[in-house]
Amino acid sequence: MRIVVGVAGGIAAYKAVQVVREFVLAGHEVHVVPTASALRFVGLPTWEAISRHDVTDDLFDHVAEVRHVGLGQSADLIVVAPATAHTLAKLAHGLSDDLLGTTILASDAPLVVAPAMHTEMWRNPATQANVATLRERGIHVVGPADGRLTGRDSGPGRMSEPHEIVEAALAAASSPSASGDLAGRRVVITAGGTREPLDPVRFIGNRSTGRQGVELARAAVRRGAEVTLIAANLEVAADGLTVQNVSTTAELQEAALLAAETADLVIMAAAVADYRPAVVADEKIKKDVQGDELALRLVRNPDILHELSIARRSGQVVVGFAAETETDPDAQLALGRAKIARKGCDYLVLNRVGWHEGFASAENAVVVLSASGDIVAEASGSKASVADRILDVLA
Numbered sequence: 001m002r003i004v005v006g007v008a009g010g011i012a013a014y015k016a017v018q019v020v021r022e023f024v025l026a027g028h029e030v031h032v033v034p035t036a037s038a039l040r041f042v043g044l045p046t047w048e049a050i051s052r053h054d055v056t057d058d059l060f061d062h063v064a065e066v067r068h069v070g071l072g073q074s075a076d077l078i079v080v081a082p083a084t085a086h087t088l089a090k091l092a093h094g095l096s097d098d099l100l101g102t103t104i105l106a107s108d109a110p111l112v113v114a115p116a117m118h119t120e121m122w123r124n125p126a127t128q129a130n131v132a133t134l135r136e137r138g139i140h141v142v143g144p145a146d147g148r149l150t151g152r153d154s155g156p157g158r159m160s161e162p163h164e165i166v167e168a169a170l171a172a173a174s175s176p177s178a179s180g181d182l183a184g185r186r187v188v189i190t191a192g193g194t195r196e197p198l199d200p201v202r203f204i205g206n207r208s209t210g211r212q213g214v215e216l217a218r219a220a221v222r223r224g225a226e227v228t229l230i231a232a233n234l235e236v237a238a239d240g241l242t243v244q245n246v247s248t249t250a251e252l253q254e255a256a257l258l259a260a261e262t263a264d265l266v267i268m269a270a271a272v273a274d275y276r277p278a279v280v281a282d283e284k285i286k287k288d289v290q291g292d293e294l295a296l297r298l299v300r301n302p303d304i305l306h307e308l309s310i311a312r313r314s315g316q317v318v319v320g321f322a323a324e325t326e327t328d329p330d331a332q333l334a335l336g337r338a339k340i341a342r343k344g345c346d347y348l349v350l351n352r353v354g355w356h357e358g359f360a361s362a363e364n365a366v367v368v369l370s371a372s373g374d375i376v377a378e379a380s381g382s383k384a385s386v387a388d389r390i391l392d393v394l395a
């Protein structure tokens with residue numbers, strides 16, 4: 001997900017560093033927009049190092065990129081922590097005299113604010129009226145907590161703890177949006193890697209961790225879709241989506257074909273075993289019986305993506321993934337084009353994998369091909385942001 005963290009000028013800005021850190025470690029792409037006074041508490045190098053992106057508070061930087069609205073337009077979530085009394089007042093009145101103001105006004109992403117101020121300022125009727133206005137507009141207000149403040153005073157006004165802000169923000173971002181571009185659509189996504197048993201304790205599997213598929217499912221939920229995630233050997237928290245757990249290719253095939261019957265969009269992100277053992281031993285295979293060599297006979301599994309493409313209803317979109325170890329980009333593209341022609345799906349998401357690439361990493365780089373073999377999108381960055389770029393094409 002692409003997250004903008006706005007930081008207003010309060011001492012709690014130092015705690016916002018941890019908020020940014022937690023988002024980055026969770027694999028999100030984070031852009032920090034401090035106000036000028038926030039930079040008097042925590043400086044630019046800290047925000048840049050922790051977010052791994054350039055940071056500015058200046059409306060007149062990067063003008064050619066139209067940055068004053070670009071960040072807001074492309075954000076999936078905006079979090080303001082700390083939100084001072086002044087910043088809450090600006091938000092309530094739609095003021096846009098700095099980069100944070102324009103970013104927020106130019107965005108339709110969920111907005112989460114974490115107020116932080118002294119108790120008297122928090123209780124002031126002006127602040128309370130501003131907060132009520134923001135709540136009415138559907139803005140999520142986290143805290144403030146009741147506790148020790150900067151001076152000797154204590155009371156309501158202390159910024160919520162970073163992990164509480166992160167949790168509330170992610171919950172706000174994953175609550176289905178009735179106005180999202182996938183609102184009312186049924187989406188089926190397969191993720192993870194299938195396992196083919198050899199005996200009661202062993203299987204043939206692959207290194208897929210399912211992260212890209214899970215990010216696609218979460219992004220589709222955020223965009224308003226009704227999502228079924230068919231999870232092959234994955235533990236997934238079912239926040240806002242239906243999860244069906246499967247293990248073998250046969251189980252995945254049955255679940256995917258059934259779920260696809262009522263789906264508008266089917267995405268096969270799972271890494272499916274192409275072969276399974278011809279015979280599954282009832283008992284553990286023993287060395288003293290097998291001797292120095294063990295030959296396994298494998299048989300072909302059905303190609304689920306191909307079957308889904310053949311069974312596709314009119315108006316339904318079927319998407320495949322292709323993981324290739326080919327290093328030459330042109331040769332990789334040629335493999336992708338041959339694969340989409342063979343599989344018969346509408347789109348193919350092509351990514352490179354290898355001993356050190358693709359699997360388990362938080363980042364990904366993909367090319368999306370259409371049925372005619374044309375490149376319709378390229379995306380790189382966190383798997384969450386790549387998921388959104390893929391859905392931009394499909395939506």
Ligand code: CTP
Nearest residue numbers: 268270272274301302303304305320321322323
């Ligand atoms: N797939 C499938 N059923 C299979 C194998 C793969 O549905 N038995 C799907 C995958 O989920 C993915 C796409 O097909 O969406 C491509 O998978 P990939 O492993 O890259 O392709 P293969 O069909 O295995 O082709 P090759 O062996 O030539 O790489």
